[in-house]
Amino acid sequence: MKAIETFNLTKNFGNLTAVDEVSLEVDQGEIFGLLGPNGAGKSTFISMLCTISNPTSGSAKIEGYDIKNEASDVRRSIGIVFQDPSIDDRLTGRENMELHADLYDVPRDVMHSRIDEVLHLVELEDRASSFVNTYSGGMRRRLEIARSLIHYPKVLFLDEPTLGLDPQSREHIWNYIRDLKRRENITIMLTTHYMEEADKLCDRIAIIDQSKIIALDTPQRLKxxxxxxxxxxxxxxxxxxxxxxxxxxxxxxxxxxxxxxxxxxxxxxxxxxxxxxxxxxxxxxxxxxxxxxxxxxxxxxxxxxxxxxxxxxxxxxxxxxxxxxxxxx
Ligand SMILES: Nc1ncnc2c1ncn2[C@@H]1O[C@H](COP(=O)(O)OP(=O)(O)O)[C@@H](O)[C@H]1O
Ligand SMILES: [Mg+2]
The missing domain is CATH 3.30.70.980 (YebC, transcriptional regulation domain)
Structure with missing residues (x-):
């Protein structure tokens, strides 16, 4: 079974076609990148796979579940880190995690050990009881990644995971993502407009321009x-x-x-x-x-x-x- 399969997935906003008949397959355990400039349609593509927005036509499966007919199974199988920050500044890191764990019905008795585990993964244990408004940009991103993992998703979507971060924080995030792949055998689909990120991190990439895939392969073979x-x-x-x-x-x-x-x-x-x-x-x-x-x-x-x-x-x-x-x- 493929982790992600899409068939002619399409999204129109009025006259604008944001995603144009995109078909691709992602293997389990792969880090797959969508690389393209701003406005190419990357976030729209991901939002359909995450069941946040409905496709205009075409279809997709995540871990074998259809995004339209089995949306709740899809949601249970995935974790998401959005392009725009979505953590609550007025809560502590740990409180943000607890809120999210509740949202995903993580059983109470395992919740705290899981929170510790994912906070450890992104090296935030020490700062877990600080308010998020004291975090740097890189720390917020790490907290978001930790949060997206709380229910042990099989597929993780990262929309521009290092957008706006300094090069050092970016390298850190890359390391966590590589670690995740190695330890959890999780499938990761990420979007980026950073060439270097796609090149260094992804097993395969689809280059997207103006809503279409224009090339798809390993970074090395593309070059x-x-x-x-x-x-x-x-x-x-x-x-x-x-x-x-x-x-x-x-x-x-x-x-x-x-x-x-x-x-x-x-x-x-x-x-x-x-x-x-x-x-x-x-x-x-x-x-x-x-x-x-x-x-x-x-x-x-x-x-x-x-x-x-x-x-x-x-x-x-x-x-x-x-x-x-x-x-x-
Ligand atoms: N909710 C929306 N309503 C109308 N147009 C949208 C909406 N979301 C995205 N778009 C348009 O769809 C195109 C693709 O956007 P997006 O998926 O955000 O691209 P990317 O993530 O690659 O930067 C852009 O032209 C954008 O303006
Ligand atoms: Mg985007």
Missing amino acids: DELGGETIIIETSDNDLLSSKLEEAKLVDNILKSEAELNLRVKNAHKSLARIVEFAVSIDVYIDNITIREPDLNDVFMHYTGREIREGGGSKELSGMAAVMRGRIK
């Missing part, structure tokens, strides 16, 4: 299939070089940002000399060149012609700003 390499080049005149390179058709794809050009080529070592010669011939000076293997951003670009990359470094952009910034070309 391997693309082949080629990316040359990153900083020059005295990126605009001139990129327009001339485009004319001369010396590279497969050019992505221009303020500081650098990303040039997609089949074989960087063969192309490099020609590109350098070419730059010199039009009086463009090269400050720096690096070569790297394709990443998931390149994969996304290959299929959509656009970039998905989030804001770089530790400077955290909000989701929308990150997408806007990504659309340079």
